[in-house]
Amino acid sequence: MTNAITIKNLNYSYPEQGELFKNFDFSVQEGEWLAIVGHNGSGKSTLAKLILGLLDFDQGEIQVFDEKLSEETLASIRAQVGMVFQNPDNQFVGATVADDVAFGLENRQVPSKEMPAKIEAALKQVGMEDYAEREPHTLSGGQKQRVALASILALHPRVIILDEATAMLDPEGKQAVMETLKELKARYQDQLTLIMITHDMEEAALADRVAVVSDGQLVFDEKPETLFLKGKQLAELGLAQPFSMELQSALGISQTTYRTKQELATWLSTLKA
Amino acid sequence: MNNLVIGQFVPGSGILYRMDPRTKILMTIVYVFLLVFANSWVTYLWSAIFLVAALLLTKQGLGLYWRGIKPILWLILFTVVLQLLFSGGTPVLFQWGAIKVTEPGLINAIYVIVRFVLIVLMSTILTITTPPTAIASAIESLLKPLKAIKVPVAELALMLSIALRFVPLLMGETDKIMKAQKSRGMSLSTGSLMKRAKAVIPLLVPLFVGALQRALDLANAMEVRGFESAEGRTRYRELSYGRDDTLAFVAIAVFAIGFLALSFIK
Ligand SMILES: Nc1ncnc2c1ncn2[C@@H]1O[C@H](COP(=O)(O)OP(=O)(O)OP(=O)(O)O)[C@@H](O)[C@H]1O
Ligand SMILES: [Mg+2]
Numbered sequence: 361m362t363n364a365i366t367i368k369n370l371n372y373s374y375p376e377q378g379e380l381f382k383n384f385d386f387s388v389q390e391g392e393w394l395a396i397v398g399h400n401g402s403g404k405s406t407l408a409k410l411i412l413g414l415l416d417f418d419q420g421e422i423q424v425f426d427e428k429l430s431e432e433t434l435a436s437i438r439a440q441v442g443m444v445f446q447n448p449d450n451q452f453v454g455a456t457v458a459d460d461v462a463f464g465l466e467n468r469q470v471p472s473k474e475m476p477a478k479i480e481a482a483l484k485q486v487g488m489e490d491y492a493e494r495e496p497h498t499l500s501g502g503q504k505q506r507v508a509l510a511s512i513l514a515l516h517p518r519v520i521i522l523d524e525a526t527a528m529l530d531p532e533g534k535q536a537v538m539e540t541l542k543e544l545k546a547r548y549q550d551q552l553t554l555i556m557i558t559h560d561m562e563e564a565a566l567a568d569r570v571a572v573v574s575d576g577q578l579v580f581d582e583k584p585e586t587l588f589l590k591g592k593q594l595a596e597l598g599l600a601q602p603f604s605m606e607l608q609s610a611l612g613i614s615q616t617t618y619r620t621k622q623e624l625a626t627w628l629s630t631l632k633a
Numbered sequence: 634m635n636n637l638v639i640g641q642f643v644p645g646s647g648i649l650y651r652m653d654p655r656t657k658i659l660m661t662i663v664y665v666f667l668l669v670f671a672n673s674w675v676t677y678l679w680s681a682i683f684l685v686a687a688l689l690l691t692k693q694g695l696g697l698y699w700r701g702i703k704p705i706l707w708l709i710l711f712t713v714v715l716q717l718l719f720s721g722g723t724p725v726l727f728q729w730g731a732i733k734v735t736e737p738g739l740i741n742a743i744y745v746i747v748r749f750v751l752i753v754l755m756s757t758i759l760t761i762t763t764p765p766t767a768i769a770s771a772i773e774s775l776l777k778p779l780k781a782i783k784v785p786v787a788e789l790a791l792m793l794s795i796a797l798r799f800v801p802l803l804m805g806e807t808d809k810i811m812k813a814q815k816s817r818g819m820s821l822s823t824g825s826l827m828k829r830a831k832a833v834i835p836l837l838v839p840l841f842v843g844a845l846q847r848a849l850d851l852a853n854a855m856e857v858r859g860f861e862s863a864e865g866r867t868r869y870r871e872l873s874y875g876r877d878d879t880l881a882f883v884a885i886a887v888f889a890i891g892f893l894a895l896s897f898i899k
Contacts, residue, residue, distance in 0.1 A: 412857050435859070443857045450850035453858075455766040455798050462869030467859035475869045493644070497801050511858065 362425065364390045364519050364553040365411060370420035372410060372576075380406060381576040384420070390518075391550030395567035395584070396557045399598035403576040404557045408521050412443055425518070439468070442512030446524040448504035449496070457483070457499070458492040461511040468515065482514035483507075485547075486540050502526075502533025506540055513544070519553040527559065538563060561588070561602040565620065572597060585618040642764045647692035648877055649762040654771035656878040660885050661759045665752050667892050675895045677747050683888045684751055687758050701757040702750060709749050716742040767870060769794035774872055787863035795851070803844060810839050 370384040380403050388394050396404050409415045411422055413434045422429040424437045445451045454460030461479045470478065483489040486506040496504060505525050512520060522541075526534040545554060556567060564570050565584045572580040572587070574597050580587055587594075591601050591609060600606070604624045609615055619627060649657065664683070671677050688698065722737035760768070773790030780786050819832050 409853070414853050414856065435861070438857055438859055441857075443854075445850060445854055447847075447850055449802055450847045451854035453795070453798070453851065453855055455764055455794065459766055459869060463855070463860075464858035466866040466869060467861070469865070469867045472868055472871045475867075479869075496798075497805075508854075515858070 362390045363387045363423070364392070364425060365555075366421075366423040367411075368421045368423075370410070370417055370422065372406065372415070372417045374406075379576070381410075381417075384576065384578070386571070386578060388519075388553060388555060390425075390553055392569060393545055393554045393567045394556070395564035395570045396555065396573060397559065397561070397564050397570060397599060398573035398579075402573045404573055405523050407573070408443065408523050408555075408557060411521065412438060412441060439515065440517055441519040441521065442515060442517035444505060444508045444512065444520065444522045444525040446527050448501045448508065448528060451508050452496045452504055455495060456492070457488060457494050457496075457507050460496070460507055461514050464511050464515045478514050482510040485513050485544065486510045487536075500533055501529045502536045505529065505533070505537050509537075509540060509544075518551065519555065521555045521557070523557045524559065525556075526563065534560075534563075538566065542566070561600055565602050572599070588618045589615050591615060641760060643693060643697065643761045645691060645693055645762065647762065648690045649687065649758065650691070651875070651877050652762075652881055653872055653874050653878045654763045654767040655774055655872060656874070656881050657759050657763055658768070658771050658775065660881060661755055663885055663889060664755050667889060668748055668751055670896065671744070671748065671892075672896060673898070675898060676892055677744065677751075679888070679891055679895050680751055681747070683884075684754055684758075686884075688754070691758055691762055693761060697761065698754055698757060701761075702753060705749075705753060709746055712745055712749065713742045716745050765797035766794050767872075769797065770868065770870065770872060785863070787866075791863040799844075799847070802847075803840070806843055807836070807840060810836055 365386075365388040367384060367386040370381050370386075371379070372381040372384075373379045396407070398404050406415065410417050411424070411429075413429055424433075424441060427433040427437055429437055452460055453463045458479050461482050462475055465475050465478060479492070480489060483492060486509050488503060488506050488510060491499065491503065491507075496507075499507070508525070509520075526537050529537065541554065541556070544552060554567075556563065558564055565588070567584060570580070570582065570584050570587050571578060572594075579597060580590070580593075588601055588605050591605065594601060601609075602620075604619055604621045605615060607624065608619070664680075668680055671680060688695070717734050717738050718732060720735065720738035720741055722735045724736050725733050726736055726739060727734040763771075769790045772793065773786055776784070776786045776789075814832075814835055819835065820829075822829075824832070
């Protein structure tokens with residue numbers, strides 16, 4: 361297995377602030393679906409910005425596939441790593457959906473003639489092909505975030521980082537974005553690495569692995585099934601458990617196995633019988 | 634604020650929608666320029682005919698244009714009253730104390746209304762049929778010669794299109810903040826001037842902070858999608874000059890020649 365992202369000995373602090381990351385080591389495998397969780401201000405967004413070269417780190421090394429992040433490799437790394445931000449309005453560059461997807465293609469100097477097909481294909485992957493000529497203010501938050509995803513997909517990324525991409529959405533919008541992510545993962549499998557920064561444990565539960573960060577430190581790094589059994593430790597870090605686990609503990613069921621909502625429902629019904 | 638028609642694009646299918654935005658901008662400029670020199674009722678009539686033809690070619694209902702005129706009615710009225718009251722000459726049609734209305738004053742006032750309405754409608758036709766992005770790229774294309782003297786035309790055009798994109802957003806935000814401040818008892822419409830000026834500050838600060846945050850976020854989003862400079866990008870919407878455009882140029886030429894000819898008939 362190759363690493364999509366390798367971080368070694370990373371040091372970073374914002375100007376005039378204490379050290380945020382100190383000797384931070386971390387890696388993400390190719391094709392992995394990773395969730396990063398942590399309380400407010402723990403450094404998740406900063407980490408994402410460092411990977412994309414939006415912030416310059418003080419010391420250490422960030423490697424994306426076989427390239428070390430530097431001034432020279434920046435463009436090539438950004439061509440492989442896409443990012444969706446939290447606020448749907450602040451990342452919509454184009455005047456219409458199609459123009460927004462086109463923005464990245466224009467930057468990469470894709471010939472005008474090839475663009476319509478690429479835009480259509482990208483929009484299809486997120487189920488937004490019927491909205492190509494719509495203006496952003498006529499879209500819901502969830503639709504805007506799916507357009508943001510499409511504009512990254514049009515560039516054929518190998519890694520997508522989502523920084524709380526669903527945090528500002530209503531439940532339906534969240535659902536639609538998560539469904540889209542699941543479809544993309546099923547479609548691209550190991551060709552696509554997903555890194556999802558989130559506060560929502562239900563979302564984190566979909567990942568293969570969950571990394572818990574606190575004040576620039578990696579506290580836990582394991583599968584969701586085992587992580588969610590650590591209710592107390594999570595609470596100490598200011599994190600909740602998924603709803604199903606909270607329900608289990610409220611019902612006085614010992615937390616020895618992680619169950620999703622459905623699993624819990626079936627399990628409870630077998631108990632009754 | 635949201636029903637302002639000027640500056641708004643309304644999707645449609647008329648011939649004017651298919652025309653190159655550059656043609657439309659040039660046409661509007663020529664039209665407005667000539668109108669400034671209109672000096673007789675025949676020239677105004679001629680201009681009005683041209684405008685009506687353009688209106689019909691947009692295939693939009695007239696109600697849309699009425700909504701375009703409505704918000705500026707008071708402005709028109711104000712200018713008309715000024716014209717009526719402060720232009721001298723004879724014969725006097727009506728006098729009431731120091732206020733008098735003269736025949737030249739009345740004629741001038743009517744001309745002002747017509748000119749105002751024609752200019753507004755022509756610009757409305759341009760924006761209704763042309764998406765903001767197309768206007769931005771047309772301006773970029775028209776200003777290209779300025780690159781020779783180191784004017785950053787591509788950057789300016791990109792700035793313009795992003796600014797246009799954020800206008801509705803900022804307007805919505807202003808509205809939200811205003812409501813929030815009002816609900817806390819702030820009033821922009823009562824109290825002394827000083828008091829009102831002070832009341833604006835709690836409005837401007839969050840608006841400014843919000844806009845700054847947006848700008849930073851947008852810069853990040855643009856950068857990660859590979860934006861390096863406005864120069865050397867390809868274009869999704871290529872401007873293309875077609876047969877409709879040639880026809881339009883013929884039409885505006887006929888209009889201009891007719892206009893000049895009519896200006897000499899007095
Ligand atoms: N531009 C900045 N300048 C200075 N300090 C910053 C800046 N951005 C973030 N910080 C600080 O760095 C720390 C980490 O912030 P970061 O945004 O990475 O946290 P986060 O884990 O993404 O939090 P959240 O869950 O709220 O998004 C915080 O203490 C924050 O106050
Ligand atoms: Mg964050």
